[in-house]
Amino acid sequence: MANRLSKKGFTLVELLVTMVLISIFTVGLASFNVMAIKSNSYSRLSTQATVLAKDKMEALKNMNYDAMVSGGPETVGTIFSRQWTVENNVPVSNTKTVTVNVSWLSNGVTRTVTIRSIIDR
Secondary structure, eight states: OHHHHHHSSOOHHHHHHHHHHHHHHHHHHHHHHHHHHHHHHHHHHHHHHHHHHHHHHHHHHTSOGGGOOOEEEEEETTTEEEEEEEEETOSSTTEEEEEEEEEEEETTEEEEEEEEEEEEO
């Protein structure tokens, strides 16, 4: 009779160890998911900021050369701030160096996307 009881099923200790291991694995997966969600959010915002910067650069390139001047900051959407600078005769005469910065606040840190182009007369 003692032989029959000792060979069937799992002991309580084995079940508890298994439950602890499964719990540790599950917590690890949950923290990985949180990290992936934050990374996706940053990528989405960075892409939006890049599009906003490129849109402004294209608008400036389509302006009359003499009418291009620095401007901003302007609020775009709900979280983005866009500013642009136009430097005359940089790096050589009859050119303008245009820099567009788009900034936003993400998790308490200011992030910025910057694009730069040289436009000639």
